[in-house]
Amino acid sequence: MSYWVLKAESADGAVIDALPEGSPTNWKFSRGEPLARQFPAGGKVSFSDHFPDRRKLYDFVRNTVGVLLVSSRVKQVLEDLQVHNAEFLPVTMCDHQWSPVAEGYGILNVLGSQDVIDLERSDCDIDPITKKEVTRVGNLVLTQGKIDPKADIFRARNMMELVLVSERVKISFEQAGLTGFKLHVAEGFDDMFA
Structure with missing residues (x-):
């Protein structure tokens, strides 16, 4: 997906x-x-x-x-x-x-979150104090098999300000003609350039 x-x-x-x-x-x-x-x-x-x-x-x-x-x-x-x-x-x-x-x-x-960031394969910086929160992500690699297939909009568990949407939401936003947003492909996403 x-x-x-x-x-x-x-x-x-x-x-x-x-x-x-x-x-x-x-x-x-x-x-x-x-x-x-x-x-x-x-x-x-x-x-x-x-x-x-x-x-x-x-x-x-x-x-x-x-x-x-x-x-x-x-x-x-x-x-x-x-x-x-x-x-x-x-x-x-x-x-x-x-x-x-x-x-x-x-x-x-x-509300809630999904385990979406593959911490080993993504290029990311981890908060030195918490040792688990991602402070920057470049070349995001998604976890395999850990995202609930029914999740349509969710936060990334280790980077809670990062919000992702499913194909279903993407299509619905586009069909409704919603404005003022951009959807970046999650796989390979770099927050320095978004």
Whole structure:
């Protein structure tokens, strides 16, 4: 089965550089654990002042806080596929002056993980303190036979900020005409060039 690394990418789209006030700390969003109870109701995010000309909204919104910020269209595609290992944490999108410009967006928090990185065959750097977390991957080699064949969207167990999708999700995203994302072939992926 083929897998792809999912990244929010756009040359002219809005960029978000902060989580909603009262949100859990950034690192909690890459743990693969539920955050709905800790997430603030009515949360707002605004376009980054560092990118004053970038105001376009896509289905995937680039950000500097390491989350998947997506439209309700992405949520709907995943619901239609009966993907149950993700939670949608709603936010209101605001412009640079904090005026609301769109609702129906949220943080897609992918729950759980899969043992996907072949640590012996991949070119990767391991955190010297934890001795198990991958801090950089180049020429990713996927594990053989360890990925649940029913997994459609998941985090890499040793590099939890790395989110992968199945062929089924790839096709559904493309057929739905979703925007603002890029899928990189997982086998051979290098995070320095993505």
